Amino acid sequence: MPSHVSETPAASPEATAAYYARKLAFETDCWDVHASLAAGNTDFVLLDVRSPAMFAASHIPGAINLPHGKMTAHRMSEWAEETLFVVYCAGPHCNGTDKAALRLARLGKHVKVMIGGMTGWADEGFGFENEAAAA
Secondary structure, eight states: OOOTTTSSOOOOHHHHHHHHHHHHHHEEEHHHHHHHHHHTOOOSEEEEOSOHHHHHHOBOTTOEEOOGGGOOHHHHTTSOTTOEEEEEOSOTTOOHHHHHHHHHHHTTOEEEEEETHHHHHHHTTOOOBOHHHHO
């Protein structure tokens, strides 16, 4: 008798590879963002999609505050067409990143969600800054 784990057969290795390759096209994680920022390899724009007040209190160093409701064609035209945007919000309990990713995609922009958001960043032990520190 199979276990609860194996009672549903695993996908083929090919299907598994295709699934995870597709998934990684939509998301990145806090570690990869942090490592890229630390190395100065920022071939993306990091957007904090929370409210301006929350951003002022604490945010990821190097992030730009742009709530999803402010993402308009005019506002996004400030960046080159091929720009990759990485969006984050409060954490896994927040769907602000999903709303931002949807809005950016509808505007024809390339976007990835930073899974974990502020919660994931803190869990990794990475630091934050606030408006006073950024100034």
